[in-house]
Amino acid sequence: MRYLLALDQGTSSSRSIVFDQAGQVVAMAQREFRQIYPQPGWVEHDPQEIWSSQLATVHEVLAKAQLKASDMAAIGITNQRETTVVWNRRTGEPIHNAIVWQDRRAEPTCATLRSQGHEDTVLSKTGLRIDAYFSGTKLQWILDQVPGARALAEQGALAFGTVDSWLIWKLTDGRSHVTDVSNAARTMLFNIHTNTWDSELMGLLNIPDALMPRVLPSSAHFGDTTAALLGASLPIGGVAGDQQSALFGQACFTPGMAKNTYGTGCFMLMHTGNTFQRSQNGLITTSAAQATSTPQYALEGSVFIGGAVVQWLRDGLRAISSSGEVEGLAHSVPDAGGVMFVPAFTGLGAPYWEAEARGAIVGLTRGSTVAHIARAALESIAFQSAALLHSMNRDAVSGGGVAVTELRVDGGACVNDLLMQIQADLLGIPVVRPAVTETTALGAAYLAGLHAGVYSGLDELSQQWRADRTFYPTLPRDQAQERMDRWERAVRQATAR
Numbered sequence: 001m002r003y004l005l006a007l008d009q010g011t012s013s014s015r016s017i018v019f020d021q022a023g024q025v026v027a028m029a030q031r032e033f034r035q036i037y038p039q040p041g042w043v044e045h046d047p048q049e050i051w052s053s054q055l056a057t058v059h060e061v062l063a064k065a066q067l068k069a070s071d072m073a074a075i076g077i078t079n080q081r082e083t084t085v086v087w088n089r090r091t092g093e094p095i096h097n098a099i100v101w102q103d104r105r106a107e108p109t110c111a112t113l114r115s116q117g118h119e120d121t122v123l124s125k126t127g128l129r130i131d132a133y134f135s136g137t138k139l140q141w142i143l144d145q146v147p148g149a150r151a152l153a154e155q156g157a158l159a160f161g162t163v164d165s166w167l168i169w170k171l172t173d174g175r176s177h178v179t180d181v182s183n184a185a186r187t188m189l190f191n192i193h194t195n196t197w198d199s200e201l202m203g204l205l206n207i208p209d210a211l212m213p214r215v216l217p218s219s220a221h222f223g224d225t226t227a228a229l230l231g232a233s234l235p236i237g238g239v240a241g242d243q244q245s246a247l248f249g250q251a252c253f254t255p256g257m258a259k260n261t262y263g264t265g266c267f268m269l270m271h272t273g274n275t276f277q278r279s280q281n282g283l284i285t286t287s288a289a290q291a292t293s294t295p296q297y298a299l300e301g302s303v304f305i306g307g308a309v310v311q312w313l314r315d316g317l318r319a320i321s322s323s324g325e326v327e328g329l330a331h332s333v334p335d336a337g338g339v340m341f342v343p344a345f346t347g348l349g350a351p352y353w354e355a356e357a358r359g360a361i362v363g364l365t366r367g368s369t370v371a372h373i374a375r376a377a378l379e380s381i382a383f384q385s386a387a388l389l390h391s392m393n394r395d396a397v398s399g400g401g402v403a404v405t406e407l408r409v410d411g412g413a414c415v416n417d418l419l420m421q422i423q424a425d426l427l428g429i430p431v432v433r434p435a436v437t438e439t440t441a442l443g444a445a446y447l448a449g450l451h452a453g454v455y456s457g458l459d460e461l462s463q464q465w466r467a468d469r470t471f472y473p474t475l476p477r478d479q480a481q482e483r484m485d486r487w488e489r490a491v492r493q494a495t496a497r
């Protein structure tokens with residue numbers, strides 16, 4: 001039996017999972033690490049804690065699985081995306097904390113870039129909107145604000161990386177400074193047509209070339225771990241940003257295949273094959289994980305408040321004492337009784353892009369109960385996701401592609417059967433929950449396994465994918481449309497100024 005070791009470095013925890021060749025979880029280990037909030041709107045991580053927590057989980061998972069490093073055919077890495085690390089090549093020391101994807105400090109720089117009219121250039125080359133979310137302006141901030149950083153960068157003394165690059169540097173003791181296309185695509189510095197760092201964008205943000213990692217397909221030889229670290233040297237054969245990795249782990253390899261991850265927020269990605277599909281409907285275009293050197297693309301949209309609305313019911317409203325209780329409470333009423341909940345706690349993401357919107361609960365009557373609010377909260381996750389999928393379908397079909405025929409789901413909230421049924425009813429297509437819901441880590445394991453020759457190709461992986469449960473739509477389409485219309489009216493109320 002050949003095993004694969006996946007390192008899943010997420011925003012709130014580092015995890016490691018050992019998979020067997022059939023893609024089943026053998027063992028898992030997880031460690032949380034510190035979230036650092038130096039100012040409102042700023043979010044940082046200590047790169048050394050990212051590394052030490054990740055390494056601890058690797059040792060722990062091997063012990064739990066009762067396996068040795070030498071039993072692993074390869075390592076796959078998947079990671080929180082956009083988070084930016086800069087370190088000194090000689091000492092290996094970071095020169096600043098990692099600036100996390102959620103951090104908004106670079107917004108003024110982005111506003112300037114937008115006012116200078118660079119939006120179309122950025123969008124056409126990178127598929128992205130100009131936003132502080134992406135790495136480029138975070139990197140620029142570090143070079144401008146850390147004393148001496150720019151001069152060191154120009155001399156070639158510093159290295160930039162997203163979290164995958166940082167982990168690979170540590171795993172290989174500085175011998176590999178690399179990343180993969182799906183992570184590079186999140187920097188706003190990478191041309192996703194040519195798969196190269198873009199000199200015009202690098203110039204626009206004033207980023208010296210010498211900082212940048214080498215970019216490889218997502219299934220490739222990224223380096224070998226130092227033998228002393230794990231007791232044997234292991235090849236790193238797969239790397240992908242976590243959302244693209246989940247798309248891969250869900251075996252969504254062809255145009256029109258899509259997945260939605262229901263976590264704190266929701267991330268929906270739809271594969272568009274080797275076609276760069278520019279969105280007319282508020283989505284972004286990104287590189288999908290690439291098993292070969294042929295570029296692969298996806299449309300992506302995110303919902304800021306997904307499962308987090310359930311956390312708010314628990315911690316803010318104190319209507320439930322654990323997230324799992326929401327299903328029973330919402331099930332205790334046949335519908336939301338006309339209540340609509342728009343959880344725009346931090347504005348609304350795609351496809352609305354309403355940064356100033358705030359949460360609203362509308363349609364309350366004297367008969368409304370906390371159960372109706374709980375049901376409306378669950379529905380809000382499904383409404384926001386449906387709005388994303390509708391935008392994707394419009395983009396895909398207008399670009400000559402195909403609409404989504406089933407939605408594959410994962411993430412912490414996909415265990416909620418009621419939510420999944422509401423989702424299928426709104427979308428009018430089956431919603432499919434896989435047997436293995438650790439799809440993010442599985443994607444990285446698959447990418448590594450392909451490179452190590454554990455798998456023959458994508459067909460084998462497609463055949464390996466198994467559904468746990470399929471939720472079929474039961475609601476007549478006109479009623480689903482009427483619900484979406486009421487949702488859109490509620491969104492307009494929440495965004496009215």
Ligand SMILES: Nc1ncnc2c1ncn2[C@@H]1O[C@H](COP(=O)(O)OP(=O)(O)O)[C@@H](O)[C@H]1O
Nearest residue numbers: 263264265307308310311323324411412413416
């Ligand atoms: N049964 C459930 N129904 C709805 N939401 C749930 C349920 N269980 C967990 N959640 C939500 O799922 C989220 C956690 O999912 P997870 O994938 O671990 O998130 P993340 O990776 O973003 O930390 C939380 O916001 C939690 O409220």
Ligand SMILES: O=P(O)(O)OC[C@H](O)CO
Nearest residue numbers: 010011080081101242243
């Ligand atoms: O770490 P996660 O799962 O919250 O994912 C973060 C995303 O990659 C941000 O783009």
